[in-house]
Amino acid sequence: MSSVMTERTDAIIIGAGHNGLVCAAYLARAGLNVLCLESADSAGGMSAPRTIGDNYHFPGLAHVAYPIAPAIRRDLRLEQFGYESGKAIDTVALDANGKHLTIGTNSVSGDGLPESDKKAYPKFREQYLAFAKALRPLFENKPPRLKDMEFADKTTLVKLGWNIRLGLGRETMYEFLRVAAINIYDVLNEVFENDRLKGAIAVDAVMGSAMGPRTPGTVLTWLQRLQGELNGPMSLQSGGRSQLVHALTQSAEDAGATFRFNAPVDRILIENGKAFGVELSTGEMLKARLVISNADPRSTFTKLVGAPMLDAMFANRVTQIRGAGVVAKLHLALSGKPAFSGLPEPQMGDRLLIAPSMNYIERAFNHSKYDEYSEHLVLDIAIPSLHNNALAPEGHHVMSVNVAFVPYSLEGGWQEQKATLAYKVISQLGQYSPDLKSLVIDHELLTPQDIEEQFRAVQGHWHHGELSIHQSFMMRPLHGAAQYDTPIEKLFLCGAGNHPGGGLTGLPGRNAAKRVLKLGGAK
Amino acid sequence: MNIDREHFRQALQRTPFHDRFVALSTTEEWMAWNTYKVPRVVDKLSTEYFAVRSGCAVMDLTPMEKYRITGKGAREFLDRLVTRDISRLRPGRVTYVAWCNDEGKVIDDGTLFQLGERDYRLCSQHHQLDWLLMSSMGFDVHVEVETHEVAALAVQGPTSYSVLAIAGINELEQLKPFDIAEVRCGDIPVTVSRTGYTGDLGYELWAEPAHALQLWDAIFGVQGRYDIHAMGLSALEMVRIEAGFIMPGFDFNTAESTVRDGYDRSPYEVGLGWVVNLDKGHFTGRKSLLAERSRPARRRLKKIVVDGNKPVGETFIFDGKNGKQIGEIKCATWSPILKANLALADIEYIDGRLPSQLWVRIDYQRELKWLSTWAECQVQSKPFYNPEHRSATPPARY
Numbered sequence: 001m002s003s004v005m006t007e008r009t010d011a012i013i014i015g016a017g018h019n020g021l022v023c024a025a026y027l028a029r030a031g032l033n034v035l036c037l038e039s040a041d042s043a044g045g046m047s048a049p050r051t052i053g054d055n056y057h058f059p060g061l062a063h064v065a066y067p068i069a070p071a072i073r074r075d076l077r078l079e080q081f082g083y084e085s086g087k088a089i090d091t092v093a094l095d096a097n098g099k100h101l102t103i104g105t106n107s108v109s110g111d112g113l114p115e116s117d118k119k120a121y122p123k124f125r126e127q128y129l130a131f132a133k134a135l136r137p138l139f140e141n142k143p144p145r146l147k148d149m150e151f152a153d154k155t156t157l158v159k160l161g162w163n164i165r166l167g168l169g170r171e172t173m174y175e176f177l178r179v180a181a182i183n184i185y186d187v188l189n190e191v192f193e194n195d196r197l198k199g200a201i202a203v204d205a206v207m208g209s210a211m212g213p214r215t216p217g218t219v220l221t222w223l224q225r226l227q228g229e230l231n232g233p234m235s236l237q238s239g240g241r242s243q244l245v246h247a248l249t250q251s252a253e254d255a256g257a258t259f260r261f262n263a264p265v266d267r268i269l270i271e272n273g274k275a276f277g278v279e280l281s282t283g284e285m286l287k288a289r290l291v292i293s294n295a296d297p298r299s300t301f302t303k304l305v306g307a308p309m310l311d312a313m314f315a316n317r318v319t320q321i322r323g324a325g326v327v328a329k330l331h332l333a334l335s336g337k338p339a340f341s342g343l344p345e346p347q348m349g350d351r352l353l354i355a356p357s358m359n360y361i362e363r364a365f366n367h368s369k370y371d372e373y374s375e376h377l378v379l380d381i382a383i384p385s386l387h388n389n390a391l392a393p394e395g396h397h398v399m400s401v402n403v404a405f406v407p408y409s410l411e412g413g414w415q416e417q418k419a420t421l422a423y424k425v426i427s428q429l430g431q432y433s434p435d436l437k438s439l440v441i442d443h444e445l446l447t448p449q450d451i452e453e454q455f456r457a458v459q460g461h462w463h464h465g466e467l468s469i470h471q472s473f474m475m476r477p478l479h480g481a482a483q484y485d486t487p488i489e490k491l492f493l494c495g496a497g498n499h500p501g502g503g504l505t506g507l508p509g510r511n512a513a514k515r516v517l518k519l520g521g522a523k
Numbered sequence: 524m525n526i527d528r529e530h531f532r533q534a535l536q537r538t539p540f541h542d543r544f545v546a547l548s549t550t551e552e553w554m555a556w557n558t559y560k561v562p563r564v565v566d567k568l569s570t571e572y573f574a575v576r577s578g579c580a581v582m583d584l585t586p587m588e589k590y591r592i593t594g595k596g597a598r599e600f601l602d603r604l605v606t607r608d609i610s611r612l613r614p615g616r617v618t619y620v621a622w623c624n625d626e627g628k629v630i631d632d633g634t635l636f637q638l639g640e641r642d643y644r645l646c647s648q649h650h651q652l653d654w655l656l657m658s659s660m661g662f663d664v665h666v667e668v669e670t671h672e673v674a675a676l677a678v679q680g681p682t683s684y685s686v687l688a689i690a691g692i693n694e695l696e697q698l699k700p701f702d703i704a705e706v707r708c709g710d711i712p713v714t715v716s717r718t719g720y721t722g723d724l725g726y727e728l729w730a731e732p733a734h735a736l737q738l739w740d741a742i743f744g745v746q747g748r749y750d751i752h753a754m755g756l757s758a759l760e761m762v763r764i765e766a767g768f769i770m771p772g773f774d775f776n777t778a779e780s781t782v783r784d785g786y787d788r789s790p791y792e793v794g795l796g797w798v799v800n801l802d803k804g805h806f807t808g809r810k811s812l813l814a815e816r817s818r819p820a821r822r823r824l825k826k827i828v829v830d831g832n833k834p835v836g837e838t839f840i841f842d843g844k845n846g847k848q849i850g851e852i853k854c855a856t857w858s859p860i861l862k863a864n865l866a867l868a869d870i871e872y873i874d875g876r877l878p879s880q881l882w883v884r885i886d887y888q889r890e891l892k893w894l895s896t897w898a899e900c901q902v903q904s905k906p907f908y909n910p911e912h913r914s915a916t917p918p919a920r921y
Binding site for chain 1: 599603604624625654657658660661662804805807808809810813
């Protein structure tokens with residue numbers, strides 16, 4: 001890269017994860033000269049594909065996703081660059097005795113499921129999707145400031161108020177206000193009887209967070225997840241997710257953004273309270289008019305900026321951001337197609353859950369609080385090779401397992417205990433799929449510490465910080481930097497650590513780009 | 524650890540000089556200062572006041588909060604902490620500093636002593652350990668409280684130089700204001716700084732608590748017409764107002780103890796704009812202070828002289844006789860040496876400017892009968908009292 005070129009850079013984006021890509025594409029489309037720097041050798045961050053051995057390919061950390069928001073799809077012309085939302089899948093709540101439940105978007109079925117649950121399910125879904133829709137203005141815009149409001153903040157709040165009061169109607173609004181800050185455990189117990197059904201829904205409210213079903217605010221985390229469903233049904237990532245990354249990269253490049261891979265940023269250059277570029281780990285300095293960090297907020301402020309460049313209280317608040325990762329990822333290379341007792345073959349391509357009850361999940365969560373993991377883990381399983389046979393050699397398969405409630409710091413350290421966890425997960429899977437163990441020919445386990453190291457996300461948190469109420473909206477990632485701009489002039493944030501949070505939504509990236517352009521980033 | 528099981532019976536700690544004050548106290552007027560028992564008045568207020576202005580007053584400084592700041596990053600840490608550019612501070616020198624929170628509101632002020640290459644002492648009015656530790660994140664620095672490990676005496680007044688010389692501290696002739704010297708008083712090592720809170724010639728002495736009484740006795744053993752008196756905090760309050768020195772927590776609410784919005788004060792608002800350097804690089808509060816600079820002034824703490832001789836207290840300020848309330852007096856004293864009513868007043872500005880007239884209503888008693896009168900106030904920009912002998916080097920010998 002010639003220095004002549006870097007001198008003309010308008011915006012450097014640190015990190016080519018999907019939010020960085022969305023932000024890059026928006027800014028490039030607005031006419032900015034964008035340079036995106038990525039420490040890994042390809043784009044995608046946590047959603048970049050991974051390979052073990054030579055021939056076993058995995059979709060990355062997130063193995064399921066919802067379609068990207070229509071606004072992003074339209075603005076960045078993603079379809080033109082090959083993006084399609086994947087094939088809709090159901091969730092299967094596995095049962096050791098083969099009485100599995102199939103949970104779809106509008107119906108639920110399975111052996112032993114009471115009629116009342118079958119009837120309640122579609123109504124329940126409809127109600128919560130309506131709640132999620134009411135919150136939409138909050139998610140698609142920068143979080144409103146409550147003090148010194150801008151016009152845009154007032155618009156967001158008016159839209160939100162309108163949606164909640166008039167969109168929902170009076171009765172529904174009361175129900176929304178009742179449940180918005182409580183826990184998913186109480187809500188599901190009010191509506192359903194079947195334990196596995198409740199467990200399966202509760203998983204979506206707590207997966208990725210250090211929260212159990214009884215943790216306050218888990219209705220809100222579920223509503224955040226349902227934001228994705230407003231865009232369309234869940235699909236398995238089997239190259240489809242890579243397609244999102246691919247389409248975003250193409251869209252950004254088409255608009256003139258450039259990329260540099262294997263280019264880890266060590267430091268953001270700041271003079272007189274103003275960011276003016278970055279220093280790479282090689283010592284190379286790159287200058288730009290704006291710097292936008294897709295790294296998590298804690299890394300951005302404590303490592304890339306450094307506490308000495310910040311005010312003392314702000315720097316201290318950064319260290320108080322909560323977000324120790326609690327999900328490990330196990331990738332298995334299999335020599336054949338696994339079978340699950342009692343599960344018809346077509347359903348093996350769905351998302352499979354081991355979370356037989358809400359108490360089971362709560363107990364698994366409890367262990368993670370004490371730097372240990374449960375002997376009975378919550379598992380979220382996908383077999384992407386059933387959707388795309390290019391992911392493994394012929395006849396072979398790949399299985400991806402999210403292992404929930406695995407602590408970031410394990411008592412006794414991870415070094416010696418990684419193999420034990422992998423063995424335990426495989427054994428637990430064996431209770432549902434007896435032949436699985438004999439099929440495993442290779443594996444990769446990513447503990448939260450591995451995720452931290454490999455994806456440069458502090459404490460290996462999926463969402464770059466807990467999605468708890470005190471870290472949401474105008475408090476995400478923290479007071480003083482919750483509108484994508486930071487105390488450092490010309491330095492912005494665009495990652496999952498910002499409003500509205502994690503998941504493959506692209507919304508933080510889009511909101512950040514809009515903010516950058518609004519605050520004088522435009523040419 | 525040896526814990527005194529009876530410690531709870533003693534609500535306030537005794538400084539290493541306490542026994543000497545007890546011996547001299549005729550008033551038994553004690554008060555609390557940072558958990559220590561110190562005299563408000565030892566014998567007679569006027570004697571103690573005039574000792575500062577024409578003799579030599581000795582005051583116990585031990586309760587003042589003292590922090591030792593050391594380490595490779597000590598200078599950078601302090602630079603980010605305080606609003607002042609301290610890049611020209613050298614070992615053996617002291618400077619006056621203030622520090623702010625993120626919102627650019629004053630947390631405290633104090634004196635910063637550079638004792639060695641990477642060795643500093645910060646003295647402050649209020650406890651600052653939590654703030655210093657919070658500010659230390661990201662710096663290679665060690666912060667330690669040494670309030671209780673250092674016995675400190677203020678020796679202030681025109682004859683203080685001579686008194687110390689006769690007491691055996693001879694190396695102070697060339698010591699300029701804000702200089703530090705390592706000396707001996709007899710066989711005890713003493714650190715002397717030419718600093719003080721009185722606006723007069725004066726020194727502050729820093730020694731080990733075990734040597735405190737020996738140091739005291741050396742000073743009070745000086746014979747002759749030097750007018751040496753132990754002094755309490757009441758006299759200090761008079762002389763510091765004459766010198767125009769502010770007292771955080773009394774003249775304005777300190778930032779980290781303020782609950783109500785708008786009740787804290789920026790350095791500009793309390794007359795400390797001269798210790799703020801917005802060009803020196805980042806420090807806590809810089810961004811907020813930059814923003815404040817671009818707005819018209821809303822209020823200022825001003826030195827005022829109240830006409831007449833009726834004693835003025837902490838009262839409201841009006842923009843005319845029976846006019847609108849536009850401020851309040853935060854501290855006031857009758858100045859015996861200037862024969863004037865002096866005060867520091869927090870005044871609301873109008874369109875960024877000082878109101879053209881300032882008035883106070885003084886309620887006073889005559890033989891227990893309440894009377895009331897109006898007095899106009901004159902704003903002063905310089906210290907009320909700033910004698911030449913305060914900064915003369917070498918100081919006059921008596």
